[in-house]
Amino acid sequence: MTDALHNRLADAASPYLLQHKDNPVHWQPWDDAALTAAKNLDRPILLSIGYAACHWCHVMAHESFEDTDVAKLMNSLYVNIKVDREERPDIDQLYMAALTAMGEQGGWPLTMVLTPDGKPFWGGTYFPKQDSYGRPGFVDVLVQVETAWRQRRDDIDANADRLQAHLQNQLAGAATPATLTPETIRSFSKRVATLYDPDHGGLNGAPKFPNAPFLETLWRGWLRDGDEDARDRFIETVTAIALGGIYDHLGGGLARYSVDGQWLVPHFEKMLYDNTHFIRHCIWAHSQTQSDLFRLRIEETIGWLQREMTMPGGGFAASLDADSEGEEGKYYVWSLPQIEEILAGSTEAFASDYDVTRRGNWEGTNILNLSTLRADPDEAAKVINRHSKSREALLAHRVGRIPPGQDGKILADWNGYAIRAIAEAARYFGSGSWTALATGHFRKLMERMLSDTRLSHVFDGEKASGFGFATDYAAMISAALALYETTSDTEFPEKALKLADLLKQNHFDFESSRGFWMQEQNRSDTPMLTWNDLDEANPSATAQILEALSRLALATDDIQLTGLTDKLMAQAAGRIMQSRFGQAGFLNAADTVHASRKLVVVGDSAETDPLWSWTTRHPDPRRLDVFLAAVTDNPKFQDKGAYLCAEMKCSPPVKTDGELERLLKSGL
Template structure:
């Protein structure tokens, strides 16, 4: 019989609906049952594309004996961290404070008042390498709960108080200036890996937000070192195994320093962010590699992640069937020399092995290799390579595909909307802009209620029950603002304003301007989560500052500009010390220092060729965080267009700061110069 998770929308929770464990979703009812029964709560947090989550589920949660013990002595609560990032953040903070590390699956034992008292991540079914078995942990925790309840309560209370008293380092509401941004760049230079690109050692994660900062810093100051770090890192990633050399798109991270072997799960947020990064790199440099990767990543998202409803699924699993019935990480993506010969024949297989770096020893496991581009493209016949690429991709398509997490996460779809809208506009791909519009429509139709409050997730056209968090409001607003700039449809600016009004009213501390990750009227946890640092995607705090700044530049809304600059105080405090972990905040600070510039393009119609040329030129400007409004002089959808006439009947562009404009121009070259210096 399915358990209570059978009624959920989360694919991760549904994966556990047939477990013999009597799972509860996170709910008041679960904790009421814990109080009624006098049992502690086992909280298990994971997500659908998490490899070790699947391992622990198979070893322990699908095991009848383990399930019987859990059902007898615990109230078991399963949480999808992607659906409830607030719950995940609060208890991950406790796990990291107690153990010095974290990860998923996260395993936490709670009192019926949701106070944590024992922590861990993955536990094996039998003792291993100094790690107790899961059953030993369950028995030990139960013994403490039964025999030393007062001691457990004291520990839980102290941990909860310590969490509640934690303070973030906040700069008092003053945005960073030249000095702090220069210190941040120096800090990044010290951590940069000049041989391999990227920052720090293994594992290596794509530094999307940091690269955005480097590109903006170079555009504003001309610092060549910043551009070089961005270019070299992007090239190394694009040539490495972290990038899918056949199908496009990026894996989550590289397990080694050289970007060779990825953790093969593909996440929507990574690909949305990196699609935008490579499009912006092309905009700055004209790099053919950046153009190709941006478009291939966009095509991957549309081809493999777009759902029937028009949104974008969250992830593809790392694991898949290897053709023998085994579920193996990377099975869909790796190749042996023999597999190349079977598909291509002896001669072409030898060329493919050299081109993609496939060796007899293998670069992964069991003699298989992850495809890379270790050599320069010009060494190989382009037509022959294209044929090999097409045949390998077609053959790979016959392999069992990785599972897909089909839930729509509002924040990540907002990032995808921004990336696809801009990439489509840059490269004259209206199909990508249409895909962005489709996702935007879904977010409005299904995730926004009549009061412009966001729902975090949906699946199969059904909205989930969980309220949006700060990153949802901020990233969806960011996507809507990009749509407004690209399409000239002012309704997207209006929707962004609705969301950002909520950000100011419900997520900000009115006195300091600091942001919380959950709204003031959200479910109260043991701590109201608050984190300004980037993780896999921009923090809600930095994303909110960026969207507020862009909206203020579009509309002249002073409260939004003030809120953005107050929020940037944390970047002033943290940017010089930990620049790798607040990259998007630094990128927003670059825009703030530059203005950001406001570009109004007016023409007789949006289909007029002269208007379209000026509009595209404006979008391709590299001035940090510049906003673009396009329309006719009669348009009332964009405040930037007010009192901006045509020039002698010709389309014209106005470049402004704080709604004070330079002389208008009808010349695309002059506009390009005005937005690149």
């Protein structure tokens, strides 16, 4: 029997693929066998890309992929391949770019039709089974696209070749290196601030995404230039997110985005990466405002990671589903009678503060929020503390509901973000338990996912994948350096150097030295090597690599690594600055490269040293901080005090907070 004539997903590691293992569709994983079958059968490929927490992916699955008649049609006309976008971000990047090039708006599920050799020629996103929502029915689409392919094969092949050439130029093309000046970064930061909603925070309009790279741009604009508008937009947005319905006020953690323009109604799925970025943003917001609101949100979100996202063998799960019992958000929303039954006499005050009414604020139910307190984070913190017992009671009741599904795969890059965020929070708040949490997960994942040849992208609890991506190395290097800043343990920069060596071996473009490919080279199931220059929800691979290697060069005083980073930045600038969108992560990384500063504090103890305490209270993503014990064999750091090092030289030591603050503002 030909492989493509039965469903092959039962052996998949991805929870998303396993959701489809019993579909009557003859789903294939993306591998050599499936691609070879398409060529041998001379059939187009029907490619469906989604992820476990995706609401509309579930809807399309229930309507079409579980339907026997639809499956018969798919099986007779196509080789059907199912991809988890989180497991194979390279495949998703390529075909999402293809859809955009066709003039269509992207999203998931991503539905693409490819020639038997994998070239895209038609695509869309969600399709209902029959015509509805103003969209053509999936059944009609299947027939019409396959008929066109059969009857106009030469034209379609020619168009597919042209589109493939366009994608090659867009995603893997060359450009003349460019010089990126501090003024370019400064100008971009000011433009970003003008895009923000002055009433509700976040980018103007709806839906509203947290957009971590843009928020970091604002924070850097304040630190670098004293831009008060950037600071205010940053604080307003983080406050609005922390108080809106997008935040889970009972269990902690952030939903992926809000469908409205006020941060009220979330798309209820919870992604690991959003929450890790949120922790870092709350650290920065707390350092500026000292408001307990941001401390509470950090504590709650890390608590959620420990309670609901920690996997038995170490590492954090990728996501929680938006749906439970077949309904989006059912696990999280409340009616007033439900709350009255649980809280009894304290209902009135809780309902008044958390926007709970008999009519409801969303589809007859209530999404808990404190949005009316956006202008006063300190008052919001008081309200949160006042209702702590009520929230505990509601959470205890909610635990008894049927929970959303969990995607338990462990992704190296997303876990790197989490470990870095927790380590930074541990250092900022002086939490030994958080330090142990971050350190423990890092060591376990290095043991399970790092081999002599690669860092694996996915660990399913039993085995690691046979491939990795550039983002995995960059994120784990950044995590290792955050742990170094927190613990002063040289184990971590040593591990970061090993990761950097493997990154170069597997991903560096040795032929032209233009940068690091997103994918490992020489893999037979990779349609195209790509740069991954532009941001999505997370900074691009190029941005993450530049930041990680720049900071690693500072940590290790590696002149060659500094030179490589400067060269890579110029190469990337030539490609990226031609784009209109997705530049924020790269410009943030370039800001780090331009700043290139290491602050070394020499003292008796990190726990008691006043200069290290001041440094910790003033976090700056452009800076690498190192604490050295007073007894050191480094001739540059014999005297106690704080040294600022840049461009391979260090300042004389300063002895007081005031002197340190002036030094950081003025530079060497």
